[in-house]
Amino acid sequence: MSRLFNFSAGPAALPTPVLERAQAEMLDWQNLGCSVMELSHRGKPFMALAQKAEADLRELMSIPDNYSVLFLQGGASSQFASVPLNLMGQKQAADYYYTGTWSRKAIAEAKRYGEINVVGDMSANNFTTLPDQGSIFVSDNAAFVHYTPNETIHGLEFSYVPETGDVPLVADMSSNILSQPIDISKFGIIYAGAQKNIGPAGLTIVIVREDLIGHALPQTPAMLNYQSQADNDSMYNTPPTYSWYLAGLVFEWLKEQGGLSVMADINQRKANLLYSAIDKSGFYANPVNSAYRSIMNVPFTLADTRLDALFLEQSHEAGLLALKGHKEVGGMRASIYNAMPYEGVEALVDFMAEFERTHG
Numbered sequence: 001m002s003r004l005f006n007f008s009a010g011p012a013a014l015p016t017p018v019l020e021r022a023q024a025e026m027l028d029w030q031n032l033g034c035s036v037m038e039l040s041h042r043g044k045p046f047m048a049l050a051q052k053a054e055a056d057l058r059e060l061m062s063i064p065d066n067y068s069v070l071f072l073q074g075g076a077s078s079q080f081a082s083v084p085l086n087l088m089g090q091k092q093a094a095d096y097y098y099t100g101t102w103s104r105k106a107i108a109e110a111k112r113y114g115e116i117n118v119v120g121d122m123s124a125n126n127f128t129t130l131p132d133q134g135s136i137f138v139s140d141n142a143a144f145v146h147y148t149p150n151e152t153i154h155g156l157e158f159s160y161v162p163e164t165g166d167v168p169l170v171a172d173m174s175s176n177i178l179s180q181p182i183d184i185s186k187f188g189i190i191y192a193g194a195q196k197n198i199g200p201a202g203l204t205i206v207i208v209r210e211d212l213i214g215h216a217l218p219q220t221p222a223m224l225n226y227q228s229q230a231d232n233d234s235m236y237n238t239p240p241t242y243s244w245y246l247a248g249l250v251f252e253w254l255k256e257q258g259g260l261s262v263m264a265d266i267n268q269r270k271a272n273l274l275y276s277a278i279d280k281s282g283f284y285a286n287p288v289n290s291a292y293r294s295i296m297n298v299p300f301t302l303a304d305t306r307l308d309a310l311f312l313e314q315s316h317e318a319g320l321l322a323l324k325g326h327k328e329v330g331g332m333r334a335s336i337y338n339a340m341p342y343e344g345v346e347a348l349v350d351f352m353a354e355f356e357r358t359h360g
């Protein structure tokens with residue numbers, strides 16, 4: 001058996017020790033004579049697992065007591081609807097930063113539920129930079145401000161948290177949650193699909209300040225209503241129990257690594273290694289303003305697009321998986337989430353140098 005260095009944007013690589021543990025526990029979890037995915041979510045063993053996963057996430061992210069943590073379904077895309085449905089009960093408008101494909105999708109969905117003020121529109125720059133800190137003001141009628149701290153496709157990441165005063169800030173952290181410590185108290189809501197830095201697809205984490213729960217629009221489906229989910233410990237219906245279990249194993253693994261400041265340090269070193277390899281070559285290029293380059297998703301192009309297919313073929317042979325870029329941007333993309341070890345990025349930059357030497 002061999003595991004390749006997997007640069008997939010999501011579903012993404014999981015830490016090998018997590019998969020090994022899941023494998024060892026597959027048939028008989030905790031001496032119960034069945035796998036964890038064959039148990040009732042309402043029984044004591046699974047409830048204990050769910051509580052531990054939440055406690056570990058709270059510890060890792062230093063989540064204050066006045067925030068609820070919800071383990072939901074439907075991906076970040078369902079949150080594109082949930083957020084306005086839950087927050088537009090009092091004011092029927094919101095500010096949305098437009099900084100790439102994922103914020104575009106969030107805006108399109110939110111428009112069904114209220115008036116959307118598009119702010120920080122970066123489309124004229126082809127999403128290669130972000131608004132500078134302090135340059136965007138909150139609209140008077142905004143119930144909340146929504147932004148995408150890391151645009152997974154364009155490889156753009158905010159280096160600051162927008163200041164919104166008393167207006168709740170909502171962040172789609174799908175592709176950078178758990179990559180570094182953050183001050184949760186600056187946010188009203190943080191949400192993330194699990195399939196990058198949390199666990200397998202199927203689970204969606206929502207961290208919501210408690211005073212924002214309970215004001216949903218009347219038509220809000222119960223599954224999307226933070227109140228009904230919080231009242232039912234995220235078990236309004238049958239939750240994705242196996243994804244929840246694996247996320248719990250990832251949280252334990254992150255704690256064993258030393259927590260998020262240790263991960264942030266490794267992530268920064270991985271990103272520096274890759275960006276400096278790109279910048280010092282005349283063959284590879286990344287168009288993003290260096291102040292806003294993503295630590296998690298690194299798109300890059302080759303000087304000659306006719307070499308793209310060969311690069312992908314040979315990188316795969318060299319043990320580097322899933323480097324094909326998103327079609328909107330083209331070229332390559334290396335997603336280097338927590339589960340990507342430093343050695344994986346070293347292997348990538350070595351391959352890139354050799355490819356340039358032979359084909360550049």
Ligand code: PMP
Pocket residue numbers: 010074075076077078102148150151152153172173174175193194
């Ligand atoms: N937001 C961001 C920033 C993403 O990267 C993604 C998935 N790539 C999504 C939203 C959509 O997530 P999901 O598939 O969980 O709905």
